[in-house]
Amino acid sequence: xxxxxxLLLASTVAIxxxxxxxxxxxxxxxxxxxxxxxxxxxxxxxxxxQRGDKASKALMASLGSKLKAxxxxxxxxxxNPKNQPGSLDQEVLTAWEKQLASGEAKPADxxxxxxxxxxxxxxxxxxxxxxxxxxxxxxxxxxGLATKLKKAYPGDKATGYRAGQLRxxxxxxxxxx
Ligand code: HEC
Numbered sequence: 001x002x003x004x005x006x007l008l009l010a011s012t013v014a015i016x017x018x019x020x021x022x023x024x025x026x027x028x029x030x031x032x033x034x035x036x037x038x039x040x041x042x043x044x045x046x047x048x049x050q051r052g053d054k055a056s057k058a059l060m061a062s063l064g065s066k067l068k069a070x071x072x073x074x075x076x077x078x079x080n081p082k083n084q085p086g087s088l089d090q091e092v093l094t095a096w097e098k099q100l101a102s103g104e105a106k107p108a109d110x111x112x113x114x115x116x117x118x119x120x121x122x123x124x125x126x127x128x129x130x131x132x133x134x135x136x137x138x139x140x141x142x143x144g145l146a147t148k149l150k151k152a153y154p155g156d157k158a159t160g161y162r163a164g165q166l167r168x169x170x171x172x173x174x175x176x177x
Contacts, residue, residue, distance in 0.1 A: 068175050073125065075168030079135075079149075079158035088112055089171060092122045096166055107166075114173075121172040127161045135161045 060071045074085040076093050085093060096107040109123045127135060138146060138159045149156055161167060 070171075070173045070175065072171050073168055074171050075125075075158065077157040078168075079153045079156045081155055083168065088114060088120060089122075089169065093166070093169060096124055096169075100166055105164075118173060118175065121170075121174075123170040125167045125169060127163055127165045127167045129163045131167065132161060132163065135159055135167065 063069075063071060073083050074089045074093070075083050076085055076090065078084050092110060092112060095110075099107045106126055107124050109121065111119050111121050113119055132140075134141070134145065134149070135158050141149070158167070
């Protein structure tokens, strides 16, 4: 078990930097994140929306199949209903919320085991100022963004955040032996 655990951690640490997400800086050549003070143009908004959606999903799926790992994000206030947490995910998110409430700045990564002993790696995703453009107070959203979000995610729960809050978790489950 210990050996498998170490292998899991090593592979996870190796792949996490490759996992794209809407919160990570794009490699050069890609459109840049808007500066905190600048409103994104409609073209940029489209780009970010796609980045948060299709592009990252496709890449996560292809990385995942290579490594026999299922990579996803979960949140207890999901924008996309597919990112709804399972019961183990919820336990981790709730434990982190408690740690944050007791004054911790950022909870540590954890590995938890499912009933069938499959290991699942979790890393917290915290909000920063830049995230509030799409996850903050909806009354501050540009009209274009608000319309697109409403259309693509009618059940969106992922708004109303402030900086420094727990937005969710990266979740990596290894099914390969
Ligand atoms: C330009 C808009 C935009 C910005 C800025 C943005 N997000 Fe998102 N975020 C989205 C969209 C759209 C989704 C839904 C993606 C999907 O369909 O899986 C999303 C989904 C997520 C999810 C998956 C859980 C869920 O709610 O479905 C997490 C976690 C997340 N964002 C964290 C962040 C963090 C952290 C930041 C800042 C560092 C950030 N986002 C900035 C648009 C954005």
